Structure formats: C-alpha cells, structure tokens
Amino acid sequence: MKKVIRSFGYAFKGISYAYATQLNFRIHIGATVTAVALGLLLGVNAGEWLWISLTITLVIITEMLNTAIELLTDLASPEYNTKAGHVKDISAGCVVIAAVFAVITGAIIFLPKLYLLATHAA
Numbered sequence: 001m002k003k004v005i006r007s008f009g010y011a012f013k014g015i016s017y018a019y020a021t022q023l024n025f026r027i028h029i030g031a032t033v034t035a036v037a038l039g040l041l042l043g044v045n046a047g048e049w050l051w052i053s054l055t056i057t058l059v060i061i062t063e064m065l066n067t068a069i070e071l072l073t074d075l076a077s078p079e080y081n082t083k084a085g086h087v088k089d090i091s092a093g094c095v096v097i098a099a100v101f102a103v104i105t106g107a108i109i110f111l112p113k114l115y116l117l118a119t120h121a122a
C-alpha cells in the first residue's frame, strides 16, 4: 500500500512540474476551468460532459507527454540535431491536434446554447 501511495506522490510531482514549468499547460488548465464553468452555466447533458471530459483529458495528456519528450530529447541530444528537432516538432504537433479537436468539440456543444441564450435574452 505504501508503494502505491508513493507512486501517486511521484505522479503528482510530475503534474506539478508540468504546471510550474509549462506556460501552455497553465493555459490548458485555464481553458479547462472555463469549459467546466460554461458547462455548468449552460446545463450541458451527460453525453456532452463525456465529450468535454474526453477533450480535456486528451489535451492535458498530450501536453504532459510533450513536456516529457522535450526533456528526454534535451537529455539525449543537447546539441543541435535535425532528428531531435523533428521529435520535438512531432510531439508539439500532437498537442495542436488535440487542442483543435477540443476547440471543435467546444464549438459544437457551446455555440448553439450560447446562441439560444443570446437570442432569448434579446
């Protein structure tokens, strides 16, 4: 049991390292808080919450993997190396793909509700 608790400790250390060192990670957390607040305000349903949770999880996981890959690349190739550059670029590309998916999902879920709200309030 102690070992399991210790492993969770290391995992949380990894999350707080990403939070402390990566501006993009903090931006994703800000976007997460905004999406959850919008979801609560606009009363999204269970299916929509699942999509929102999926996109949040994907973006945060890809950002953390990107951070880990950047660190590992810097360790393995501190000097300039074309392949090291490709590794970092591909890794960053994964985050962008997840973020685009999140924006599209957010637009599909929130825009019609915001439109209804705006037209009813007018």
Ligand SMILES: Nc1ncnc2c1ncn2[C@@H]1O[C@H](COP(=O)(O)OP(=O)(O)OP(=O)(O)O)[C@@H](O)[C@H]1O
Residues within 6 Å of the ligand: 022, 070, 077, 078, 079, 080, 081, 082, 083, 084, 085, 086, 088, 089, 092
């Ligand atoms: N060792 C390297 N060899 C070749 N190109 C590199 C190398 N390190 C970085 N690059 C290039 O520079 C880009 C930016 O790298 P960098 O490590 O600064 O990442 P970053 O996205 O700015 O991350 P962060 O600001 O979080 O450290 C990479 O995507 C890659 O194209």
